[in-house]
Amino acid sequence: MKALIGFSAFLLASASAFAQVPTIADKDLKIAAELRDEALKSSIGYKVVESLTTEVGPRMAGTPGDAAAVKWGVAKLEELGFDKVWTEPVTFPTWKRGTEKAEVIAPYPQPLVITALGFSVGTPKGGLTAEIIQFDTLEDLVKAPKGIAEGKIVFIKNRMKRARDGSGYGPAVSARGRGAVEAAKQGAEAILIRSIGTDSHRMAHTGMMRYEEGVKRIPAAALSAPDADLLENMTRRGKPITVKLDIDAQDGPDYTSHNVIGEIRGSEKPDEYVILGAHLDSWDLGTGALDDGAGIGITVAAAELIARLPERPKRSIRVIMFANEEQGLVGGKAYAEAHKDELKHIITAAESDFGAGKIWRLDSRVKQDAIPVVEKMVKVMEPLGITYGNNRAGGGPDLIPLRGYGISVFSLRQDGTDYFDYHHTPDDTFDKVDKESLDQNTAAYVVFAYLTAQMEGDFGFGLE
Amino acid sequence: MKALIGFSAFLLASASAFAQVPTIADKDLKIAAELRDEALKSSIGYKVVESLTTEVGPRMAGTPGDAAAVKWGVAKLEELGFDKVWTEPVTFPTWKRGTEKAEVIAPYPQPLVITALGFSVGTPKGGLTAEIIQFDTLEDLVKAPKGIAEGKIVFIKNRMKRARDGSGYGPAVSARGRGAVEAAKQGAEAILIRSIGTDSHRMAHTGMMRYEEGVKRIPAAALSAPDADLLENMTRRGKPITVKLDIDAQDGPDYTSHNVIGEIRGSEKPDEYVILGAHLDSWDLGTGALDDGAGIGITVAAAELIARLPERPKRSIRVIMFANEEQGLVGGKAYAEAHKDELKHIITAAESDFGAGKIWRLDSRVKQDAIPVVEKMVKVMEPLGITYGNNRAGGGPDLIPLRGYGISVFSLRQDGTDYFDYHHTPDDTFDKVDKESLDQNTAAYVVFAYLTAQMEGDFGFGLE
Numbered sequence: 001m002k003a004l005i006g007f008s009a010f011l012l013a014s015a016s017a018f019a020q021v022p023t024i025a026d027k028d029l030k031i032a033a034e035l036r037d038e039a040l041k042s043s044i045g046y047k048v049v050e051s052l053t054t055e056v057g058p059r060m061a062g063t064p065g066d067a068a069a070v071k072w073g074v075a076k077l078e079e080l081g082f083d084k085v086w087t088e089p090v091t092f093p094t095w096k097r098g099t100e101k102a103e104v105i106a107p108y109p110q111p112l113v114i115t116a117l118g119f120s121v122g123t124p125k126g127g128l129t130a131e132i133i134q135f136d137t138l139e140d141l142v143k144a145p146k147g148i149a150e151g152k153i154v155f156i157k158n159r160m161k162r163a164r165d166g167s168g169y170g171p172a173v174s175a176r177g178r179g180a181v182e183a184a185k186q187g188a189e190a191i192l193i194r195s196i197g198t199d200s201h202r203m204a205h206t207g208m209m210r211y212e213e214g215v216k217r218i219p220a221a222a223l224s225a226p227d228a229d230l231l232e233n234m235t236r237r238g239k240p241i242t243v244k245l246d247i248d249a250q251d252g253p254d255y256t257s258h259n260v261i262g263e264i265r266g267s268e269k270p271d272e273y274v275i276l277g278a279h280l281d282s283w284d285l286g287t288g289a290l291d292d293g294a295g296i297g298i299t300v301a302a303a304e305l306i307a308r309l310p311e312r313p314k315r316s317i318r319v320i321m322f323a324n325e326e327q328g329l330v331g332g333k334a335y336a337e338a339h340k341d342e343l344k345h346i347i348t349a350a351e352s353d354f355g356a357g358k359i360w361r362l363d364s365r366v367k368q369d370a371i372p373v374v375e376k377m378v379k380v381m382e383p384l385g386i387t388y389g390n391n392r393a394g395g396g397p398d399l400i401p402l403r404g405y406g407i408s409v410f411s412l413r414q415d416g417t418d419y420f421d422y423h424h425t426p427d428d429t430f431d432k433v434d435k436e437s438l439d440q441n442t443a444a445y446v447v448f449a450y451l452t453a454q455m456e457g458d459f460g461f462g463l464e
Numbered sequence: 465m466k467a468l469i470g471f472s473a474f475l476l477a478s479a480s481a482f483a484q485v486p487t488i489a490d491k492d493l494k495i496a497a498e499l500r501d502e503a504l505k506s507s508i509g510y511k512v513v514e515s516l517t518t519e520v521g522p523r524m525a526g527t528p529g530d531a532a533a534v535k536w537g538v539a540k541l542e543e544l545g546f547d548k549v550w551t552e553p554v555t556f557p558t559w560k561r562g563t564e565k566a567e568v569i570a571p572y573p574q575p576l577v578i579t580a581l582g583f584s585v586g587t588p589k590g591g592l593t594a595e596i597i598q599f600d601t602l603e604d605l606v607k608a609p610k611g612i613a614e615g616k617i618v619f620i621k622n623r624m625k626r627a628r629d630g631s632g633y634g635p636a637v638s639a640r641g642r643g644a645v646e647a648a649k650q651g652a653e654a655i656l657i658r659s660i661g662t663d664s665h666r667m668a669h670t671g672m673m674r675y676e677e678g679v680k681r682i683p684a685a686a687l688s689a690p691d692a693d694l695l696e697n698m699t700r701r702g703k704p705i706t707v708k709l710d711i712d713a714q715d716g717p718d719y720t721s722h723n724v725i726g727e728i729r730g731s732e733k734p735d736e737y738v739i740l741g742a743h744l745d746s747w748d749l750g751t752g753a754l755d756d757g758a759g760i761g762i763t764v765a766a767a768e769l770i771a772r773l774p775e776r777p778k779r780s781i782r783v784i785m786f787a788n789e790e791q792g793l794v795g796g797k798a799y800a801e802a803h804k805d806e807l808k809h810i811i812t813a814a815e816s817d818f819g820a821g822k823i824w825r826l827d828s829r830v831k832q833d834a835i836p837v838v839e840k841m842v843k844v845m846e847p848l849g850i851t852y853g854n855n856r857a858g859g860g861p862d863l864i865p866l867r868g869y870g871i872s873v874f875s876l877r878q879d880g881t882d883y884f885d886y887h888h889t890p891d892d893t894f895d896k897v898d899k900e901s902l903d904q905n906t907a908a909y910v911v912f913a914y915l916t917a918q919m920e921g922d923f924g925f926g927l928e
Contacts, residue, residue: 054697057574064573109528110521110751113890201665202750202890226893230751233518233894286666287574287694426577426666429690430697 022373022457031454032380032447035305039443045301046435048076049294049356053287053430060284061324062094062255069280070258073296073321077262080304082319083312084265087258090323090334094255095119097206097284098248100221102192105129105242108234113224114192115204115285116249117176118327119211120220123190127246128153128219130189134235138175142182150187153243154179155223157232162198166354166416172196173207180220181212190219190245194228199421202226206283206424208327219247257281257323259331262300264307266316266453271342273316274452275349276303276445277332277398279325286428290419294433294441295352296321302445306453313453315347322398325353332398340405348408348452348459351396352441355422356433357415359386359444363393365409367460373451380447384440389413408459412444486837486921495918496844496911499769503907509765510899512540513758513820517751517894524748525788526558526719533744534722537760537785541726544768546783547776548729551722554787554798558719559583561748562712564685566656569593569706572698577688578656579668579749580713581640582791583675584684587654591710592617592683594653598699602639606646614651617707618643619687621696626662630818630880636660637671644684645676654683654709658692663885666690670747670888672791683711721745721787723795726764728771730780730917735806737780738916739813740767740909741796741862743789750892754883758897758905759816760785766909770917777917779811786862789817796862804869812872812916812923815860816905819886820897821879823850823908827857829873831924837915844911848904853877872923876908 056072059065070087077085095118102112116122133152135141141154156175161168175193183191195205204222211217223231234241260280266272278295282288303319322331339345348366362381364374371391378388394400395409403409415437422428452459520536523529534551541549559582566576580586597616599605605618620639625632639657647655659669668686675681687695698705724744730736742759746752767783786795803810812830826845828838835855842852858864859873867873879901886892916923 050697054694054701055572057572057694068573108519108521109532200895202667202893203665226751226891226895229893229895230518230521233514237518287690427690429666429693431664431690431693 020457021369022455022459024373024376024451024455028451028454029376029380032450035446035450036380036443039305039446040439042301042305042439042442043435044304045297045438045442046433048300049289049297049433050430051076052293052296053289057287058284059280059282059288061092061257061281061327062252063284066257066281070260073260073280076300080300081307082262082264084263087260088334088338089256089258090331091254091256092324092327092330094252096250096252098122098250099246101246103244104234105244107239112227113202113204114221115206116247117209117220117222118206120209120247120249121217122248122250123219123245127244128190129242129244132231132235132241132243138179138182141186144186147187149183152188153245154183154188154191155231156193157228158194160196160198160420162417164415164417165413166419169196169420176207176209178210180209180218181215184216184218188218193222195222195224197225197420197423197425200225201427203425203427206285219245221245221247259323259335260321262319264303264317265312266314267312268314270316271345272347273318273345274347274449275318275320276449277320277322277349277351277396279331279353279398280321281324281326283326283424285424285426287430288428289430289433290355290422290428291424292353294356294438297438298352298441298445301442302449305446306450313450315453317449317453325398329397329400333401336401336405343405343407344461346402346407348410349395349399349402350410350412350448351399352412352445353396354414354416355419356438356441357417357419358437358440359384359412359414361389361413362386363389363411363413364391365393365395365463366391367463370459373455377447377451381444384443386444406462406464408463410448412448414441484921485833486919486923488837488840488915488919492915492918493840493844496914499910499914500844500848500907503769503910504903506765506769506903506906507899508768509761509902509906510897512764513753513761513897514894515540516757516760517753521751522748523744523746523752525556525721525745525791526716527748530721530745534724537724537744540764541724544764545771546726546728548727551724552798552802553720554723554795555718555720556788556791556794558716560714560716562586562714563710565710567708568698569708571703576691577666577668578685579670580711581673581684581686582670584673584711584713585681586712586714587683587709591708592654593706593708596695596699596705596707602643602646605650608650611651613647616652617709618647618652618655619695620657621692622658624660624662624884626881628879628881629877630883633660633884640671640673642674644673644682645679648680648682652682657686659686659688661689661884661887661889664689665891667889667891670749683709685709685711723787723799724785726783728767728781729776730778731776732778734780736809736811737782738811738913739782739784740913741784741786741813741815741860742817743795743862744785745788745790747790747888749888749890751894752892753894753897754819754886754892755888756817758820758902761902762816762905762909765906766913769910770914777914779917781913781917789862793861793864797865800865800869807869807871808925810866810871812874813859813863813866814874814876814912815863816876816909817860818878818880819883820902820905821881821883822901822904823848823876823878825853825877826850827853827875827877828855829857829859829927830855831927834923837919841911841915845908848907850908870926872927874912876912878905
């Protein structure tokens with residue numbers, strides 16, 4: 001059954017035959033509040049992130065760090081007393097970063113700090129030297145006269161905007177994802193983009209890019225913000241700027257990693273479960289403390305706090321450490337595929353994948369008659385500085401495939417003002433994680449997880 | 465004649481036979497105030513730094529960037545209308561950075577971000593692998609039982625303290641300068657220090673280190689702050705930590721660079737001059753915007769503002785862009801040696817070499833009866849937020865050799881709270897320069913330069 005979408009209210013209807021108006025017992029609200037306060041005193045989440053970044057560090061999909069992270073994840077969940085810990089296979093193509101150098105050759109010779117974008121091809125051996133052609137935005141490149149970049153290196157100078165909700169990312173990131181394709185269509189030999197980030201440090205931001213069937217595959221890299229400034233300043237002088245790129249990134253063979261799953265087993269309806277998700281892989285440049293070590297720490301800690309209660313919750317709580325989110329939500333897709341016949345078992349889900357900034361808003365995606373229960377949940381989160389947003393939650397990247405099947409999701413929206421200062425750079429390290437903020441996140445997640453595991457009724461299935 | 469040093473006043477006496485109590489005309493104070501206000505509206509200094517960092521960039525002593533900077537300096541001073549522009553040779557040994565890699569091999573394999581310290585030797589070809597031995601400070605290493613680091617890599621984890629006046633640098637930097645010698649004396653194969661800096665970014669801070677005759681020359685490198693954290697966190701786990709270093713830095717042949725000098729020629733006493741100093745070289749990692757592009761911009765702009773007046777000042781104003789400050793004040797020593805027979809020509813001197821932060825204090829080093837003139841100078845600087853400090857000014861690094869001969873110097877002390885976030889890193893780039901602060905610096909320097917060029921009398925010679 002399709003949902004009826006109202007203009008002002010975006011109502012979500014339930015497709016379930018078992019539809020039941022959900023309720024939460026006052027006793028459970030009280031326990032949720034106690035768990036929340038306990039979380040604020042806890043440091044498990046912080047310790048988990050420290051452990052992952054110290055003992056594993058970078059864990060790009062398909063690398064030895066990926067394998068080490070899977071091993072670490074299983075051991076950590078067992079050590080923390082999860083009732084059931086297992087892995088599920090996730091297979092994907094791999095990519096390897098090699099040397100990556102860039103320099104201005106003329107008229108103002110100096111080195112540039114770059115990093116190859118994920119799955120970029122390398123330059124010819126010995127490098128590639130060409131003149132720069134600068135565009136304000138990807139759109140300007142697309143709209144420019146056909147063949148304008150013939151034999152040149154396209155440089156897109158667009159700056160991402162800083163915002164608490166990360167809303168600057170979407171408009172900016174298309175230059176990373178589609179830049180190489182559009183530049184190649186215009187005849188370019190390579191593309192350099194200003195890093196998709198909000199900092200002004202000498203570190204370039206990596207991230208995925210895509211090629212298109214039938215379009216020449218050209219090397220794609222990001223410049224650090226100060227290096228993009230430098231090229232802009234050079235370009236303003238009016239003389240042709242020649243740049244040499246030397247990148248030897250390569251595609252690798254397919255690899256099988258694993259989603260790592262830990263469950264606190266429910267006491268009444270053990271086959272129904274709440275998903276707390278985060279992704280275990282990271283990019284290769286940093287130690288993945290914010291992206292997504294923080295999410296791992298928050299979700300593991302929230303479940304662990306519930307496991308400390310004298311009794312198991314009614315439903316199960318399943319922490320999923322997704323494999324290879326960064327290179328295409330591969331772990332999320334594999335989970336949805338593997339579990340598509342038991343979607344009714346998923347009462348709801350939330351993923352933490354936006355760093356360690358404080359949560360300021362809760363969004364839901366539930367059937368309309370479940371809203372009162374969501375409001376009760378928000379009340380328990382209010383002392384954390386969290387208010388209700390709307391019923392159009394996204395849920396998180398690895399939940400997109402499940403959401404496609406209509407499951408209910410929640411978004412515990414974090415303050416991402418600084419998130420894109422570090423995102424996909426070498427600077428994504430443990431020192432950037434603020435313990436107090438991380439604990440606040442855990443507190444919100446434990447309220448969410450406990451109440452959804454305890455409530456009577458459901459949030460709807462087959463939601464749009 | 466030796467100065468009498470009082471306990472509370474630190475009086476400085478004059479050794480000059482021509483001692484004359486200095487005075488400043490009210491008319492000159494008025495012009496100085498106008499110059500100050502003009503400087504605040506000016507953007508010459510900012511443009512000069514932009515030009516140097518864009519058109520030259522990194523300019524480590526002895527590199528092609530050094531030669532380009534000398535050429536740039538001469539052209540810039542001529543373009544800005546200095547009356548006389550010339551160069552003086554400065555010869556020194558050179559050093560070249562090569563590949564520099566480090567990684568933890570066991571038990572938690574991951575890469576580390578390091579940078580070799582200036583004049584460090586390389587590791588043996590193929591790298592050097594050894595266990596880490598951690599010390600809190602250089603002093604702890606020195607005091608430890610003899611041979612404690614035999615066959616190991618010393619790691620000094622001491623953190624530099626942030627301070628407006630940069631006072632955290634001195635106590636911390638000895639680990640950089642003397643660490644390799646002390647580690648080698650204790651049997652070590654190499655040394656890693658936590659970067660001498662106040663940031664928490666994934667960039668290591670380079671800077672000079674020294675070897676000692678008769679002590680084994682071992683490789684020396686700095687870890688970025690997050691990497692030093694990482695080693696600390698690993699070490700706390702109690703297992704031996706094995707690290708591999710691969711550094712191929714090398715000494716090079718002697719090289720002759722140049723001090724670049726521009727003069728606004730005095731109208732009454734052209735052979736007497738005020739020195740405005742800054743250094744033209746930088747380290748190789750950044751574009752030397754703060755260290756010391758800012759100093760170049762400030763001093764050039766201050767002199768240029770005076771050159772715009774309808775009449776030349778009474779004395780000459782000499783802007784000296786010192787060669788190779790970073791590797792041992794080589795340009796400063798060469799200037800002092802070349803001009804040691806005409807020290808009486810130098811009425812006073814100040815060097816700007818502490819970034820682009822606002823000036824908050826003026827210190828002097830003048831004979832006691834010149835203090836009233838200094839007080840008048842401070843009055844003109846007061847609207848800039850500058851107060852008087854004391855009569856024990858250092859003057860700046862390149863002025864140390866001249867100060868050894870007893871010349872008068874001034875210190876226009878800048879706010880260096882953030883300076884060591886960027887110092888000697890790739891992050892020392894133009895975006896870190898704040899235009900308003902740079903203009904405030906120029907305003908203070910123009911007051912200083914104009915009043916000392918105009919005043920009657922002198923500040924004393926042979927000062928202690």
